[in-house]
Amino acid sequence: MTANIHDHRIIIVDFGSQYTQLIARRVREAGVYCEIWPWDNCEDALNSQKPRGIILSGGPETVTGDNPPRAPEQVFNMGVPVLGICYGMQTMAAQLGGEVASSAKHEYGYAQVRARGHSKLLVDIEDHVTEEGYGLLDVWMSHGDRVETLPPGFSVIAETDNAPLAGIADESRGFYGLQFHPEVTHTTQGKRIIGRFLHEICGCESLWTPDNIIEDSISAIQEQVGEGKVLLGLSGGVDSSVVAALLHRAIGDRLTCIFVDNGLLRLDEGDQVMATFARHMGVKVIRVDAEQRFLDALKGETDPEKKRKIIGNMFIDIFEEEAAKIKDVDFLAQGTIYPDVIESAGAKSGKAHVIKSHHNVGGLPDYMKLKLVEPLKELFKDEVREIGVKLGLPSEMVYRHPFPGPGLGVRILGEVKKEYADILRQADNIYIEELYNFKLYDEVSQAFAVFLPVRSVGVVGDARRYEYVITLRAVKTVDFMTAHIGHLPWEFLEKVSSRIINEVSGVSRVAYDISSKPPATIEWE
Numbered sequence: 001m002t003a004n005i006h007d008h009r010i011i012i013v014d015f016g017s018q019y020t021q022l023i024a025r026r027v028r029e030a031g032v033y034c035e036i037w038p039w040d041n042c043e044d045a046l047n048s049q050k051p052r053g054i055i056l057s058g059g060p061e062t063v064t065g066d067n068p069p070r071a072p073e074q075v076f077n078m079g080v081p082v083l084g085i086c087y088g089m090q091t092m093a094a095q096l097g098g099e100v101a102s103s104a105k106h107e108y109g110y111a112q113v114r115a116r117g118h119s120k121l122l123v124d125i126e127d128h129v130t131e132e133g134y135g136l137l138d139v140w141m142s143h144g145d146r147v148e149t150l151p152p153g154f155s156v157i158a159e160t161d162n163a164p165l166a167g168i169a170d171e172s173r174g175f176y177g178l179q180f181h182p183e184v185t186h187t188t189q190g191k192r193i194i195g196r197f198l199h200e201i202c203g204c205e206s207l208w209t210p211d212n213i214i215e216d217s218i219s220a221i222q223e224q225v226g227e228g229k230v231l232l233g234l235s236g237g238v239d240s241s242v243v244a245a246l247l248h249r250a251i252g253d254r255l256t257c258i259f260v261d262n263g264l265l266r267l268d269e270g271d272q273v274m275a276t277f278a279r280h281m282g283v284k285v286i287r288v289d290a291e292q293r294f295l296d297a298l299k300g301e302t303d304p305e306k307k308r309k310i311i312g313n314m315f316i317d318i319f320e321e322e323a324a325k326i327k328d329v330d331f332l333a334q335g336t337i338y339p340d341v342i343e344s345a346g347a348k349s350g351k352a353h354v355i356k357s358h359h360n361v362g363g364l365p366d367y368m369k370l371k372l373v374e375p376l377k378e379l380f381k382d383e384v385r386e387i388g389v390k391l392g393l394p395s396e397m398v399y400r401h402p403f404p405g406p407g408l409g410v411r412i413l414g415e416v417k418k419e420y421a422d423i424l425r426q427a428d429n430i431y432i433e434e435l436y437n438f439k440l441y442d443e444v445s446q447a448f449a450v451f452l453p454v455r456s457v458g459v460v461g462d463a464r465r466y467e468y469v470i471t472l473r474a475v476k477t478v479d480f481m482t483a484h485i486g487h488l489p490w491e492f493l494e495k496v497s498s499r500i501i502n503e504v505s506g507v508s509r510v511a512y513d514i515s516s517k518p519p520a521t522i523e524w525e
């Protein structure tokens, strides 16, 4: 590799836009590494990281309010190009001597922008061309304020009827502002505009590719770990599996994985994890069969929160016991990914995080003195998946729906019993198998069956049946914080229902969960 993949980097200064992560996604997709830093805590990062360009995000505040968020002055003194988007453009204009005002005309949604002049940013990028030869862009807007007077040195590069200054630039300094949002897909030329800024204006090369990411993380791990030994909790989920594959490449048999079979896994999951990692990839995996311990600990407990705590604590106990058996472990690896980092740093840290802390290995006590190895902490989930495939993991594993650490424990309502877990495993397996058969698995974000410990009357072969209920759940979501129900076709649901009732003894009825989140959650407990 000639240049280091982190050398060509962009810093995104976050003013609290809902789309800041999307900006980062677009920059990464264009092959350029970037980090998001909040506007009031980005100065050290700007000084130490030497970005090749800076993007100022949008945000909910108004530039004309009292004490509005500001970009640190150094943003404009570093000699690198700056792209301000929406609030980012407004604050750039205000800070550099222009004027911004709240407008009576708000623009939300679709708008058509006329490109003016021939700015480096927009030239030859257009959806349509007017008779006079102006380029027209179909864009997405979301603002109430607008730039009224240009700062000295700036000219207009785009306009709409409502915002005569919809794009501004001082090309001699490489400063650009866009009132519309190039990061959203509704702005059809958005990718090209961002690519233009990164490659032609900032001079960034596309170094952020899966192969380079892998090569770079491997050398980073080797440097950090030296001759040390690493322990990893392997669940068979996407993140820990990719960490295992990376660490295995980096340090070979100095990696030990611990896979805990808690009796709350999906059908044959334990065997699959062992087959993939231990047999095919040659990774050292210790399988701890702890089904009975988990079932004993859960016996009689019906409260969802208490069940989660019992499961989480048992994971930690088992981890500690196993770690103590291995000599000289110095590091503990975790599958922390970039959204976890952003969420825990941001003001709205929380929900997703609290949920995960129930079972996460992050709860290990301090006295273990293990240092953390987190090779995925700069990556988004889709980047993690891409490098997983490159590392040779089976794509069914990499593109699997997420599976919560407490597993079937939160999908068996009330008390957990082995009998219930066995029924649920079979029903869930039929559901997932048919999702693949009908090519619907990738159409939903997460799908699973739930066991309801109530009985319902049925009739089979003229005989009465009085058995349990299985509910099917499927959701579509981007971030799992909110979710729509999956619209699965009736013929599919009919097939799954009939197979479950016919093939799984102990089930007399199948229902479909039609609750979105909020107000329901994705898991039932």
Ligand SMILES: Nc1ncnc2c1ncn2[C@@H]1O[C@H](COP(=O)(O)OP(=O)(O)OP(=O)(O)O)[C@@H](O)[C@H]1O
Pocket (backbone or CB within 6 Å): 232, 233, 234, 235, 236, 237, 238, 239, 240, 241, 258, 259, 260, 261, 262, 334, 335, 356, 359, 360, 361, 401, 402, 403, 404, 405
């Ligand atoms: N059965 C298990 N055995 C060992 N470690 C586990 C087990 N279940 C969870 N863990 C640990 O807890 C971490 C968090 O679990 P989580 O489900 O969030 O991530 P994941 O399983 O790696 O990926 P995914 O989100 O795709 O399921 C895992 O990365 C793993 O280190």
Ligand SMILES: O=c1[nH]c(=O)c2[nH+]cn([C@@H]3O[C@H](COP(=O)(O)O)[C@@H](O)[C@H]3O)c2[nH]1
Pocket (backbone or CB within 6 Å): 355, 356, 358, 359, 402, 403, 404, 405, 406, 446, 480, 481, 517, 520, 521, 522, 523, 524, 525
């Ligand atoms: O690793 C995890 N440990 C947990 O304790 C946990 N609880 C819920 N989930 C997953 O998080 C997403 C949102 O779930 P909820 O809407 O039920 O909160 C869904 O994807 C859930 O499967 C968990 N994941």
Ligand SMILES: NC(=O)CC[C@H](N)C(=O)O
Pocket (backbone or CB within 6 Å): 017, 057, 058, 059, 060, 061, 062, 063, 085, 086, 087, 088, 142, 143, 144, 145, 146
């Ligand atoms: N999306 C934005 O960045 C909005 C900026 C500012 N709050 C406005 O309404 O104009």
Ligand SMILES: [Mg+2]
Pocket (backbone or CB within 6 Å): 235, 237, 238, 402, 403, 404, 405
């Ligand atoms: Mg998991």
